[in-house]
Amino acid sequence: MSAFPDRLLAGYDRFMNGRYDEERERYRELAEKGQKPQTLVIACCDSRAAPETIFNSGPGELFVVRNVANLVPPYAPDGEFHSTSAALEFAVQSLRVRDIVVMGHGRCGGISAALDPNAEPLSPGDFIGRWMSLLTPVSSEIQQNTLLTPGERQTALERISIRNSIANLRTFPCVKILEDKGKLNLHGAWFDISTGELWVMNDATGDFSRPGR
Numbered sequence: 001m002s003a004f005p006d007r008l009l010a011g012y013d014r015f016m017n018g019r020y021d022e023e024r025e026r027y028r029e030l031a032e033k034g035q036k037p038q039t040l041v042i043a044c045c046d047s048r049a050a051p052e053t054i055f056n057s058g059p060g061e062l063f064v065v066r067n068v069a070n071l072v073p074p075y076a077p078d079g080e081f082h083s084t085s086a087a088l089e090f091a092v093q094s095l096r097v098r099d100i101v102v103m104g105h106g107r108c109g110g111i112s113a114a115l116d117p118n119a120e121p122l123s124p125g126d127f128i129g130r131w132m133s134l135l136t137p138v139s140s141e142i143q144q145n146t147l148l149t150p151g152e153r154q155t156a157l158e159r160i161s162i163r164n165s166i167a168n169l170r171t172f173p174c175v176k177i178l179e180d181k182g183k184l185n186l187h188g189a190w191f192d193i194s195t196g197e198l199w200v201m202n203d204a205t206g207d208f209s210r211p212g213r
C-alpha cells in the first residue's frame with residue numbers, strides 16, 4: 001500500500017495547531033447546532049481558485065460546489081446522476097442559502113477545452129467533452145470569431161459561461177420561486193488568478209467590473 005501523501009499530513013498538522021486551534025469553539029458550535037451557511041458558491045475544480053481561500057472564509061460560512069468550469073446545467077429531473085443539481089437543491093431547499101455566487105476564473109482549462117477540444121491540458125475524454133457541451137452553441141460561436149485574439153476569446157467565454165449558468169439556475173423551480181419572492185439573490189464573479197483581482201457581474205447589464213469599495 002502506498003503511503004498517504006506527506007504533504008497533506010504536514011498541512012493537517014499545521015491546520016490542527018493553527019486554524020483549528022484558534023477556531024475550536026466555532027467548530028464545536030457548528031458540530032452541535034449544524035451548519036447554516038448563507039452563501040452557495042459554484043466554482044471551478046481548478047486548484048488555483050478555491051473559494052474559501054479567495055473569500056477568506058471560516059468554517060460554516062460557504063457551501064461550495066466545485067465542478068469543471070463552474071457550470072450549472074439546466075433543470076433536468078430525468079433520473080440521471082446530477083451532482084451539481086443535487087448540491088444546489090440541498091443548498092436552496094434545506095439550507096436556505098440567501099445568495100448564490102457563480103465564480104469563474106482566468107485561464108480556466110475547462111473553458112479552453114470548450115474553445116479547442118484538442119487543446120491541452122484537458123482532452124474530451126469520456127466526460128469532459130460532454131460536460132463542456134453545456135456551453136454550445138455559444139462556445140462554437142466565439143471559437144469562430146476571428147476578430148478576437150485567443151486570449152480575448154478565452155476571457156469572453158469564461159464570462160459568458162457565468163451568465164449562462166445564472167440563466168440555467170433560474171430554470172430550477174426552487175431557485176426561481178425564491179428569487180421572485182426576494183429571498184434568494186444570484187451573483188456572478190470572475191477571479192483573475194494572475195493578479196488576484198475579483199470582478200463582479202452587474203445583474204442588470206451582465207457586465208463585469210471591479211467592485212467599488
Ligand SMILES: [Zn+2]
Nearest residue numbers: 044046108109
Ligand atoms: Zn476552471
